Amino acid sequence: xxxxxxxxxxxxxxxxxxxxxxxxxxxxFSCNAxxxxxxxxxxxxxxxxxxxxxxxxxxVIDIMSHLECMDHRIPGSQCIALExxxxxxxxxxxxxxxxxxxxxxxxxxxxxxxxxxxxxLLGYENIYVLEDGLVAWKRAGYEVETLQRIKxxxxxxxxxxxxxxxxxxxxxxxxxxxxxxxAYKANHIGGAKNIPFxxxxxxxxxxxxxxxxxxxxxxxxxxxxxxxxLINNGVKDVMRLFGGMETMVHQKKNKG
Amino acid sequence: MTKKHWAAAFFLFLVFLxxxxxxxxxxxxxxxxxxxxxxxFKTGFKxxxxxNTGCTSCHTSFESLDxxxxxxxxxxxxxxxxxxxxxxxxxxxxxxxxxxxxxCHDCHYDIHTLxxxxxxxxxxxxxxxxxxxxxxxxxxxGHGAAVMKGNKDSATCSDCHGLHDTKAxxxxxxxxxxxxxxxxxxxxxxxxSNKEMMERNNISPNAxxxxxxxxxxxxxDLGYPTSVAGCADCHTTHNILPKSNPASAIHPRNLTQNxxxxxxxxxxxxxxxxxxxxxxxxxxxxxLYVSFLLMAGLLLVTxxxxxxxxxxxxxxxxxxxxxxxxxxxxxxxxxxxxEGIQRIRRFSVTDRIMHVLLIISFFGxxxxxxxxxxxxxxxxxxxxxxxxxxxxxxxxxxxxxxxLIGLFLYTLWRCFRFAFPTGFxxxxxxxxxxxxxxxxxxxxxxxDWRQFKAMVKWFFGKGKPPVFGRWTYWEKFDFLAVFWGMIxxxxxxxxxxxxxxxxxxxxxxxxxxxSIVHSEEALLAALFIFTVHFFNTHLxxxxxxxxxxxxxxxxxxxxxxxxxxxxxxxxxxxxxxxDLKVKHPSITLxxxxxxxxxxSLWLGLLFTLILLWTFFFA
Numbered sequence: 010x011x012x013x014x015x016x017x018x019x020x021x022x023x024x025x026x027x028x029x030x031x032x033x034x035x036x037x038f039s040c041n042a043x044x045x046x047x048x049x050x051x052x053x054x055x056x057x058x059x060x061x062x063x064x065x066x067x068x069v070i071d072i073m074s075h076l077e078c079m080d081h082r083i084p085g086s087q088c089i090a091l092e093x094x095x096x097x098x099x100x101x102x103x104x105x106x107x108x109x110x111x112x113x114x115x116x117x118x119x120x121x122x123x124x125x126x127x128x129x130l131l132g133y134e135n136i137y138v139l140e141d142g143l144v145a146w147k148r149a150g151y152e153v154e155t156l157q158r159i160k161x162x163x164x165x166x167x168x169x170x171x172x173x174x175x176x177x178x179x180x181x182x183x184x185x186x187x188x189x190x191x192a193y194k195a196n197h198i199g200g201a202k203n204i205p206f207x208x209x210x211x212x213x214x215x216x217x218x219x220x221x222x223x224x225x226x227x228x229x230x231x232x233x234x235x236x237x238x239l240i241n242n243g244v245k246d247v248m249r250l251f252g253g254m255e256t257m258v259h260q261k262k263n264k265g
Numbered sequence: 266m267t268k269k270h271w272a273a274a275f276f277l278f279l280v281f282l283x284x285x286x287x288x289x290x291x292x293x294x295x296x297x298x299x300x301x302x303x304x305x306f307k308t309g310f311k312x313x314x315x316x317n318t319g320c321t322s323c324h325t326s327f328e329s330l331d332x333x334x335x336x337x338x339x340x341x342x343x344x345x346x347x348x349x350x351x352x353x354x355x356x357x358x359x360x361x362x363x364x365x366x367x368x369c370h371d372c373h374y375d376i377h378t379l380x381x382x383x384x385x386x387x388x389x390x391x392x393x394x395x396x397x398x399x400x401x402x403x404x405x406x407g408h409g410a411a412v413m414k415g416n417k418d419s420a421t422c423s424d425c426h427g428l429h430d431t432k433a434x435x436x437x438x439x440x441x442x443x444x445x446x447x448x449x450x451x452x453x454x455x456x457x458s459n460k461e462m463m464e465r466n467n468i469s470p471n472a473x474x475x476x477x478x479x480x481x482x483x484x485x486d487l488g489y490p491t492s493v494a495g496c497a498d499c500h501t502t503h504n505i506l507p508k509s510n511p512a513s514a515i516h517p518r519n520l521t522q523n524x525x526x527x528x529x530x531x532x533x534x535x536x537x538x539x540x541x542x543x544x545x546x547x548x549x550x551x552x553l554y555v556s557f558l559l560m561a562g563l564l565l566v567t568x569x570x571x572x573x574x575x576x577x578x579x580x581x582x583x584x585x586x587x588x589x590x591x592x593x594x595x596x597x598x599x600x601x602x603x604e605g606i607q608r609i610r611r612f613s614v615t616d617r618i619m620h621v622l623l624i625i626s627f628f629g630x631x632x633x634x635x636x637x638x639x640x641x642x643x644x645x646x647x648x649x650x651x652x653x654x655x656x657x658x659x660x661x662x663x664x665x666x667x668x669l670i671g672l673f674l675y676t677l678w679r680c681f682r683f684a685f686p687t688g689f690x691x692x693x694x695x696x697x698x699x700x701x702x703x704x705x706x707x708x709x710x711x712x713d714w715r716q717f718k719a720m721v722k723w724f725f726g727k728g729k730p731p732v733f734g735r736w737t738y739w740e741k742f743d744f745l746a747v748f749w750g751m752i753x754x755x756x757x758x759x760x761x762x763x764x765x766x767x768x769x770x771x772x773x774x775x776x777x778x779x780s781i782v783h784s785e786e787a788l789l790a791a792l793f794i795f796t797v798h799f800f801n802t803h804l805x806x807x808x809x810x811x812x813x814x815x816x817x818x819x820x821x822x823x824x825x826x827x828x829x830x831x832x833x834x835x836x837x838x839x840x841x842x843x844d845l846k847v848k849h850p851s852i853t854l855x856x857x858x859x860x861x862x863x864x865s866l867w868l869g870l871l872f873t874l875i876l877l878w879t880f881f882f883a
Contacts, residue, residue, distance in 0.1 A: 163396030
């Protein structure tokens with residue numbers, strides 16, 4: 010050791026050690042962290058849904074709107090919108106020990122996770138969330154069932170910059186925000202009317218048919234079907250906001 | 266049976282056939298078109314792409330035709346996948362199926378009158394897609410507009426996004442950076458590396474190739490597109506326009522903002538950076554052409570000179586050694602054996618530590634930098650993966666560079682102390698020139714030139730080998746080459762490290778020059794060290810395989826006397842020899858020196874082989 014110290018001065022040894030440590034640090038941080046599960050949330054994959062239905066008589070619940078659920082859902086599902094869960098879940102499933110699987114329409118939808126939290130508060134014990142929702146279900150090769158299909162129609166999607174121009178220029182514009190009441194309260198475009206998707210079929214009469222309607226959703230994944238529904242019901246000029254409110258907020262933030 | 270009976274039987278058979286045919290026809294008397302008698306089904310369907318198939322080829326799920334006829338049963342959903350199974354397979358994993366639950370007829374609107382669109386396929390696709398993905402943002406200009414004008418080379422929607430296999434992710438660089446960059450780079454390159462197609466459309470046929478010669482292109486080619494700009498980052502995704510168009514993202518007016526997305530705080534002159542230049546094109550890029558030519562010339566001259574020197578030296582030493590062995594000649598020595606093995610210090614502890622750090626930083630730079638230079642080789646990818654990715658490699662490269670810069674600055678300080686031992690005071694200047702051009706200095710002088718000439722003559726058997734003092738001319742070159750190297754490779758490296766800051770000093774095209782200089786100077790330095798320096802210091806037959814003096818710090822008195830006679834005589838004359846006498850290096854120091862030295866030597870030689878393989882075979 011004395012010899013080593015004679016070769017390298019103590020301070021230089023410390024400096025060298027610091028450089029080596031610094032070189033190792035990025036290796037430690039470069040490892041990708043594995044995706045963490047939501048706190049306590051039990052996620053399942055599509056292959057586990059059917060056995061749960063058969064063996065534990067699990068209730069599979071589409072947590073989207075009534076219209077979306079009737080359009081396409083996992084065969085044998087129940088349709089209970091997240092916004093109506095407090096009211097309807099205990100009626101549909103009185104047994105708190107009943108196994109329940111919640112699912113969303115896509116892998117970018119937080120509704121099933123929110124439903125999980127709500128059901129937990131309501132006292133349900135065996136709750137699961139189908140990870141990545143219907144998209145994962147379809148990817149796994151399972152079929153969906155359709156009870157009342159909304160006929161697809163060409164729907165123009167516009168970006169937020171164009172919406173700004175429309176707001177400035179167009180007088181006959183009806184901005185329809187189909188997000189939940191809570192999301193709408195948190196932030197919305199000035200002049201937008203809130204009819205959550207789960208209420209759309211009940212409040213159809215509130216939507217004018219002869220003006221341009223621009224539909225805004227959370228992230229651009231739901232507005233297409235809402236637009237098709239409006240077109241099928243006689244609304245002539247329907248457009249949707251590309252990327253929904255999420256993209257709009259993101260772009261506005263970036264612009265500062 | 267008689268002939269008459271045969272004839273009667275045959276007649277009866279014909280009668281049976283006649284009536285039985287009629288009877289069969291009677292069972293199929295209900296035709297679909299009897300009820301579905303509109304033009305759409307009658308003529309439209311017949312002339313459609315499916316016209317040669319029957320109604321029941323698709324509408325298979327009937328339980329009872331009778332019930333259907335009286336409107337009691339509706340046919341179920343048809344399955345296009347029964348015939349179009351391959352398309353169905355692709356479609357099931359597409360965005361439209363997974364996220365929007367589209368069925369075939371949601372795009373193929375009237376399936377009954379559908380006709381093939383062979384002639385105007387691209388236009389038909391554009392028209393169909395833009396029913397939803399319409400608006401000026403997609404097809405107002407650029408590729409879409411060209412398609413609509415009838416250009417059959419220009420990309421329609423499906424050329425990039427797929428037809429039935431539209432990717433099931435958001436192609437937004439903001440949310441899915443890796444997928445989006447990989448997707449855009451791949452799709453853009455697919456056409457833009459097609460030379461014939463590009464020439465046909467008056468577009469640069471080598472844009473992809475030149476892009477891949479830049480830092481952006483090299484890093485993405487190594488498999489790390491998230492760290493660098495891809496095609497779509499600069500050219501945007503739709504409505505891609507030529508730079509002459511003021512609306513184009515790459516129009517000079519918009520470039521500062523465009524580059525500034527990734528390089529905040531740039532000076533507008535940053536935009537003068539060439540994103541895919543051809544440095545061989547002297548008309549368009551004269552600065553880059555000259556830079557490349559100068560660097561190539563420097564490499565050529567340096568290696569032709571030193572490799573020739575190396576070869577001639579090796580031949581002379583090897584031949585002389587052979588003759589001495591053959592004739593049994595032993596070298597004379599004025600010392601007894603005990604005196605001869607007395608160790609004399611040549612390098613201080615600081616010198617040795619500096620050289621160890623230099624080796625570490627040099628290898629650090631080579632290992633982390635060369636994979637970028639030769640990005641398309643298999644070894645480059647393997648090294649970068651082993652280092653944990655391009656980002657980590659870049660981090661280590663900078664750490665190694667900092668060590669080297671630190672060493673260089675310390676060397677400058679030592680040079681200053683050598684030239685001015687007492688600072689800039691009057692007495693400091695005294696003897697300045699004597700020191701600078703004296704026997705202890707690393708500055709070349711007339712003596713070196715004489716020694717070089719004597720050396721060359723000796724190579725060819727004319728005259729005796731020159732007698733060297735403390736420093737030989739090749740050692741001085743090694744030392745001074747680092748000064749040039751640090752200016753070239755260090756200056757360019759710091760520029761490339763902080764290009765945004767650099768733009769406030771010089772225009773963007775200097776970054777292109779810096780890339781060329783950094784890259785070529787690195788090759789010069791690495792090959793020089795791994796061949797010339799290694800040969801001069803270690804591989805020359807008199808020292809083969811390794812001289813560990815830079816690690817142990819000392820050599821034998823006899824070696825000093827034999828190889829550096831004037832130095833020995835000077836030390837004796839000045840009475841300093843005794844001060845330099847040190848103990849024989851310990852076994853531990855020798856072992857560590859040997860291991861570290863050999864590891865460095867063989868790693869360097871291995872790298873030289875890899876480089877040679879790359880030049881000739883990769």
